[in-house]
Amino acid sequence: EEYFHRILKPSPDEKRLVQVEAARARGESQGKPEEVVSVFSWFETWLCHRCLELSITQEELQQHLTARFTGASESSLDVRISALMNAGLLTRMVAQVSNQRGTCYWFSIPGIGVLAKNLVHGRTELEGLLSRRRYCEILQKELEKRKLHNSSLGMCFHIRDLLGSGKMKSSATTCGALLRLVRN
Missing domain, CATH: 1.10.10.10 (Winged helix-like DNA-binding domain superfamily/Winged helix DNA-binding domain)
Incomplete structure (x- = not known):
């Protein structure tokens, strides 16, 4: 019961920021490339504050990533998106829901x-x-x-x-x- 009391105390944004920091630390300790680790800092400082909706399209996400990481290849962008998904910060929308807008991602609260x-x-x-x-x-x-x-x-x-x-x-x-x- 105490564990869940601690989960409920912080706001979703605080919980997300704690999870981003934990994902960054995990990436550094596992020897992940700098391009993967740097996406967590970008997600925390830039994307969390600019995207106020519950979801983001793949095109919007790639535009934001390209603006931040200039000169990044398509495969490099996919690696960064995969890192965010593996950390539990993004979840791919079900196809039925996202048909209108192409591929979309939900912002998630890890551990929920x-x-x-x-x-x-x-x-x-x-x-x-x-x-x-x-x-x-x-x-x-x-x-x-x-x-x-x-x-x-x-x-x-x-x-x-x-x-x-x-x-x-x-x-x-x-x-x-x-x-x-x-x-x-």
Whole structure:
């Protein structure tokens, strides 16, 4: 739970910059060519601040790379793009989504998959637990005593998540807060 608390604390931009620095350090320690290592500095200082959208086309990315690394060959640009993808900073869009604009890349937040997996599994488990109860309700203090088997985020996190998403409602009672699953 502490690990995920630390992940959630920094903003996505801070997390991305930490990941860029880690990728640069990994590249240097593995003896990667300077053209590969330098693309991480460029990504951190230039591209992250200029591209405010969630994605970028391959043409735009190559234009930005060519402007920064003048005289770079096509294969050199592909090596740099591959380095960004291998570091988890860019993800190629699915073909169906990117047909209109050619090849596109999503800017990604590295390591988000583990968080998303735990979030989905925890939500599902908590919703299943509540749906099996009579009237789909339980006292909050009773629920907080239980452990989730499929998520390491903790019960309190998932309670707040379901309350915030509107899938669960809280009512004050004399025994404490009563949590009720909202039926669709």
